[in-house]
Amino acid sequence: MTTPKSAGEAPAQAPGEHTVPLWLTIVACSVPMFMVALDNLVVSTALRTLAVDLEASTSDLQWFVNAYVLTFACLLLTAAGLGDRFGRRKVFVLGIVVFTASSIACGLAETTGQLIAGRTLQGFGAAAVMPLSLTLLAAAVPERKRGLALGLWSGISGLAVAGGPVVGGAVVDGLDWQWIFWVNVPVGVVAVPLALWVLKESSVPDTRLDVPGMVLATGALVGIVWAIVNGGQDGWTSGRILAMFGAGALLLLLFILWERRAPSPLLPLGFYRVRAFVLSNIVSATMYFGVFGSIFLLSQYLQIAPARTPLHAGVLTLAWTLMPMVTAPLAGLITDRVGGGRLMALGLFLQAVGLAWINLVATDDTPYSKLVIAMILGGTGMGFAFAPTAAVVLGSVPREHQGKASGANTTVREIGGALGIAVLSTVFADSGNDRSPRHSSTGCTPRSGSAWEWCSSAPSAVCSSPALRGRATTPVPPAPPGIPVPRNRSGPDPRVRPEPAPRGRQGRLPRETGQGLPRGPSGLTPQPPARRSPVGGTSWWRGLVCVRPGRARHGWHG
Structure with missing residues (x-):
């Protein structure tokens, strides 16, 4: 059974297609x-x-x-x-x-x-x-x-x-x-x-x-951007500017509420x-x-x-x-x-x-x-x-x-x-x-x-x-809602002791290089939980520090 390519992935070269430098x-x-x-x-x-x-x-x-x-x-x-x-x-x-x-x-x-x-x-x-x-x-x-x-x-x-x-x-x-x-x-x-x-x-x-989302997002941005570009001339505290900022903020709130339930x-x-x-x-x-x-x-x-x-x-x-x-x-x-x-x-x-x-x-x-x-x-x-x-x-x-x-x-x-x-x-x-x-x-x-x-x-x-x-490890966050997670296509390597998957996550994928190591839901090796910050909780900046573009997907790192 073949697995369809995810959207946005460069398709394989078909016979007769031209090669583009x-x-x-x-x-x-x-x-x-x-x-x-x-x-x-x-x-x-x-x-x-x-x-x-x-x-x-x-x-x-x-x-x-x-x-x-x-x-x-x-x-x-x-x-x-x-x-x-x-x-x-x-x-x-x-x-x-x-x-x-x-x-x-x-x-x-x-x-x-x-x-x-x-x-x-x-x-x-x-x-x-x-x-x-x-x-x-x-x-x-x-x-x-x-x-x-x-x-x-x-x-x-x-x-x-x-x-x-x-x-x-x-x-x-x-x-x-x-x-x-x-x-x-x-x-x-x-x-x-x-x-x-x-x-x-x-x-x-x-x-x-998502037509309602498009309308709400466009309306919110029109109010906010219009207030920004006219704030210098009309005065940032003028009634019209404050009203446009307020209207934009209200529509933005409605947009967020709609997006939480939009299919x-x-x-x-x-x-x-x-x-x-x-x-x-x-x-x-x-x-x-x-x-x-x-x-x-x-x-x-x-x-x-x-x-x-x-x-x-x-x-x-x-x-x-x-x-x-x-x-x-x-x-x-x-x-x-x-x-x-x-x-x-x-x-x-x-x-x-x-x-x-x-x-x-x-x-x-x-x-x-x-x-x-x-x-x-x-x-x-x-x-x-x-x-x-x-x-x-x-x-x-x-x-x-x-x-x-x-x-x-x-x-x-x-x-x-x-x-x-x-x-x-x-x-x-x-x-x-x-x-x-x-x-x-x-x-x-x-x-x-x-x-x-x-x-x-x-x-x-x-x-x-x-x-x-220097580098730091990051915690594995819960999967964002609405983002599909690929299912398991092969078992883990018996040479490696797999870590327990976070609750609610699905199987692991092998490395694209074929090494067969246990993988996270986007084909990446999950990292151990981050060290606790001295002030409590995990360090909030570490997701940005260690991200490797093209390899990291919503909190999973290679």
Whole structure:
């Protein structure tokens, strides 16, 4: 009797099928993601040009950015659920088509209303592209090469963050603003046939759409994200902002209650019993809070203190934003060997050091030579945090749920990035402004700007810092509800005395290498219970410290 492959697992090569090289698979998944991620920052850099050419008001300028952020961040979970139901490649390609078509609409826009409508449609397409690109890549790459592939994917994502200020600066310095959107068209035209030829379809059989969950999750995220992006303008304590936060929180509570009883949940709550998954999401939100906020403010600061053109300032930020292209693939290669927690701790620590350094030396005439080393440190930290985070998130859930896990993690990241820009811009505005070098540098004093970013990175670095003390064992948690557990296919090795299985768990699987050792429910050897913490209970950080991406599944470690 044959056993069906779990959803998301790379299918075996069938006779007559073409063999796809690894680099082409990475390109097919990463190029559309690059196109989507680039739009996160490039429009923000060109707002001054848009204000002049379209005679846009301050409210219009905000909606040029917010319309994209709202639809993008709020539909990530829904897009992941649709991919599981109808096919991940199919939804991924549809997202590329929608994003490319809406980019054409934005390029042809002649009024602010047309541009806002086009940006809204771009968010729909981006929500389908971003999480599924990671899921499809993980399914298409062999296990032994997955760390490298995820590292390269993360590096390309970091390159998109780097390109935002540069492309936006080029537009401000002379190109028509329409080129922000026209550049997406040839990318989309190439990406669609490439994805159809290179990537194989994958889905989760017998999956039903969780329509109530989709509605509740989207409504909750709309309320929360809308309040975040408008909090700086309206005031964080204004009635409208507090009402939107309250509505979002209420819908989020209803979403959680529904997901507990949903037969096919959009987001299995069992994910949040896995410490590695939870802490990786906290690290993602914290890192994006600092990264998006710091890049946004840094590009403004470099234009003013001293005076530089937007393109010149964008090029200077490359010392920071190009570093993930170098360090993320290296981090991906050594994640399995070193451990995701250690690399995330190192990355966040380097990012905090770089931000604190900039905070201390920033004045109205600071030479670039005093900033460049700090920027390199911050960018190196980004790379060391990017790749392990993606690997640990995917490695902490079963293959069939990787699409949902990727959607949840991307949602948290985008909320963290939006919150970083909103909060740090508000803090900057309270302490300074962009009218002169002196006022700009005042906004980056320890009372605001980089100090807030340093405070945002430091706690997560401290949370992960026990990883630097060495390996630790972890307790075996109960199986998350709703996650299928494979049944026993062979008995244990008589040479090894098997440990008693936790109550409620099913049989053990042999090693994939054929060594026949007793295995846990996902094919992994269970570890003995963790040592008790001096203050009682088990150390809560150990699930993140010892996780080995691609091998760990909801608390079981190899």
